[in-house]
Amino acid sequence: MIRLGVNIDHVATVRQARRIREPDPAWAVVLAELGGADQITLHLREDRRHIQDDDLVRILATATVPVNLELAVTDEMVAIARDHRPHSATFVPERREEITTEGGLDVAGQAGAVTRAVAAVAEVGILPALFIDPDPEQVAASADAGARAVELHTGAYCEVWGTPAAESELHRLAQAADRAERLGLRVHAGHGLNVRNVGPVARIPQVEELNIGHSLVGRAIFVGLQSAVAEMRGILDREAARR
Ligand code: PXP
Numbered sequence: 001m002i003r004l005g006v007n008i009d010h011v012a013t014v015r016q017a018r019r020i021r022e023p024d025p026a027w028a029v030v031l032a033e034l035g036g037a038d039q040i041t042l043h044l045r046e047d048r049r050h051i052q053d054d055d056l057v058r059i060l061a062t063a064t065v066p067v068n069l070e071l072a073v074t075d076e077m078v079a080i081a082r083d084h085r086p087h088s089a090t091f092v093p094e095r096r097e098e099i100t101t102e103g104g105l106d107v108a109g110q111a112g113a114v115t116r117a118v119a120a121v122a123e124v125g126i127l128p129a130l131f132i133d134p135d136p137e138q139v140a141a142s143a144d145a146g147a148r149a150v151e152l153h154t155g156a157y158c159e160v161w162g163t164p165a166a167e168s169e170l171h172r173l174a175q176a177a178d179r180a181e182r183l184g185l186r187v188h189a190g191h192g193l194n195v196r197n198v199g200p201v202a203r204i205p206q207v208e209e210l211n212i213g214h215s216l217v218g219r220a221i222f223v224g225l226q227s228a229v230a231e232m233r234g235i236l237d238r239e240a241a242r243r
């Protein structure tokens with residue numbers, strides 16, 4: 001069984017294009033759950049380009065499955081997480097000019113700040129996770145920082161999917177997952193996954209959770225969110241059975 005975390009940020013992206021009240025990401029929570037989501041994931045960015053503070057409150061009130069908050073390593077975001085108590089907090093790098101989260105967090109390069117942020121959320125019972133590239137140094141640094149889980153960045157794999165280079169990216173993910181498990185870390189993965197490229201990642205035995213957003217919300221325009229989530233749920237169940 002692989003948990004499917006549905007990232008609903010882009011429902012808010014569509015709303016913010018008009019800065020009005022709909023579509024409301026809290027509605028997406030219900031439909032994602034009906035489609036089989038095991039978790040709702042959202043990213044409260046420092047620039048508030050999609051999810052707003054008020055969305056976090058309403059999403060936490062609506063969701064009956066765990067909520068995973070993605071956040072930057074800043075005092076403001078740590079304070080918000082501590083106030084609102086999502087199930088898990090996944091720390092991600094943030095740069096204002098980026099279109100989406102582009103690389104993993106450099107845990108090794110900012111060990112002090114990450115260790116403090118991890119401790120601050122763990123202290124109030126939030127599961128701390130770190131979004132990192134599938135790099136052995138970053139995996140080791142994540143364990144040293146006190147994280148309970150790593151989310152392996154699948155973006156590089158997704159970019160080369162369908163080319164011979166995909167094999168080596170997949171190997172990096174599998175190696176990082178193995179190393180993380182040996183260090184006692186839970187293994188999550190995500191970024192850029194869709195119905196075509198998700199299979200090999202879902203078959204990595206240590207991967208227990210995938211967080212998927214853009215492709216599900218994009219597909220939802222055509223088939224509806226509940227159907228898009230149910231389709232992905234079916235693929236993950238089939239792939240997990242093959243491990
Ligand atoms: N996981 C993390 C940590 C992310 O930052 C994102 C993007 O917000 C995702 C998963 C989902 O990526 P995508 O929208 O490409 O599915």
